[in-house]
Amino acid sequence: MRAPDFWHRPRAGIRARLLQPLGALYARATARRLAHGTPMQMDIPVVCIGNINAGGTGKTPTVIAVAEYLRDFYLEPHIVSRGYGGTLEGPVQVNPSQHTAAQVGDEPLLLAAFAEVWVAKDRAAGAKAAQAAGAQAIVLDDGFQNPALAYDLSIVVVDAQKGFGNGLCLPAGPLREPVQTGLARADLLLSIGDMAAQDKFDTSAVPAGLPHVRAHLAPLQTGMDWTDTPLLAFAGIAHPEKFFSTLRGLGATLVHAEPLEDHQPLTSALLSRLEADARAKGAQLVTTEKDAVRLPPAFRTKVITLPVRLKLEEGNALYTALKKLAEAARKT
Template sequence: MSLEHSWYRGAGWLKLLRPVSLLFQFLSARRRLSKTAAQWRAPVPVIVVGNITVGGSGKTPVTLALIEMLRERGYRPGVVSRGYGAKAPYYPYPVTPETSVADGGDEPCLIAQRTGVPVFIDPDRPAGVRALLESGDCNIVISDDGLQHYALARDVEIAVIDAGRGLGNGRCLPEGPLREPPERLLQVDRVILNGAGAFAFNGATQMRLKPACLIELASGQKVSPDQWSESRKVHALAGIGHPARFFDTLRALGFDPIEHPLADHAELSHEQLRLSPALPLIMTEKDAVKCRGWAPSGCWSLRVEAQFDNGFESWLDSRLNSLKQKYGSP
């Protein structure tokens, strides 16, 4: 059993790691105090989207949805990210729809390709925001996976939690999956629960990822899931934080997937796309950006869109109205 599985199954041996977990929690709290004391505040509103667990929770779909909501309300959003796994030639580094995943990271590249908004990656979030604002027309910033990057002051904090997995055993690393204690959720402005599950949080927004269409990577052809005419037996590839969620989505759409789970942010090779038997291959959008331009025919990505309960946009409008008093209208 892997360490990650142990976190979510309550393995008793994890208690042996508690001294290290308590040390991690202490050092994290001290780091937060240090960074917060010297925070840099941008001259425009900053919205942070993040979580308190390691692994995937659905942050990127939330960021994509926020970008469109902000545009509809007259804002010109930009995004800053760490660019996990990227080997950018310099920092801050601009990520465009043409940027390679090797340089920009899979999630920043996906955001740039899907939305066309300006995106910068930099381990130093304030430096990334300064570059973003200097680069052009941006009047509101989304800090993707930025909850623990306390050097950057923020106006709104959104934490995304996988409702199916929750907080695991509720312990901080390495005894559990938490970057910060569970009480941190009481301090954010909004908690979003992704999908169905046993985990609950008072006042949280419910979100589901709605399958929108399948896109063939080589041709760009788009097909709605109910119009799929090829084999329902497919290869399914997912290099995300929780691959099982993707495979379950395919099954709910009527597919019979042969599962190929990969580590989050894993690189892809030509060999990994040559699977036997010869069947269509469906992958996540985050994986699709890694093989853009060289994927063979028969490789598809499943586009999903975040859908929120009715109260989320009203809450967002309320927060934006408050920000207008501080920063002015967009």
């Protein structure tokens, strides 16, 4: 389901005002759940990567970047995910050659190319299974509003372009909890977007003293020459327009851009239509890494992917915090 436009308009909008009492109830429910939880303390570092907004903000590339940082600091990370969209309760270790996106979710399948991944609806059980299997650090993909685990470092990720929307909680706005409430529990805020988006990002609600790191997503250099390449692009991510814009920025010619719902199933009927359209237009099919893992095996050779990675400045506060965490862990 696409986010309503009024989520990103001033809160004076009539629909937002009508739904604001429900948003207040949602915020209270989140606060009550967190207050009554009993977080489990692990023997190894736990890094939580979450958000305050509902929907995609860039958590997946952040998880990849954090896992790579931890490995650079001589800690072997395992990723724990609830496996959104998957049927398995877990804890189960993701095996890309055995599991499908329908079983474990598309993001865990993608992340399994970068580290060991565990899917568990019970985050604490997933973390314990990961530690028993040799994890030296846990990277929790989502869970900032889940009280199952105690975190050594909590990172809130936000889309710099969208910001915190109209500042209201679901369903009046895009937030899972009020901005100031959520950021008061965070150790670091990571805003993702290009320079123009970062300049527009409203930091008025960011607490003084909370480290704020700016980053952007950049296409991974694969040797592919995108210049003037006719493409039929499709994407089932939170903001598919960003994927299409990236392709155009590389010089590709988009003869058609097909936005899908986030995590939308790639049915045979849909793929057959896209393939026929591409053939008729003389275009190559292209999609995101996250969508690619949901393609049927027989169809994957027909579609190319554009991988993107998180780019941060050297010596940023996230790097410093993870290095400090790793050094402390190695001393214990």
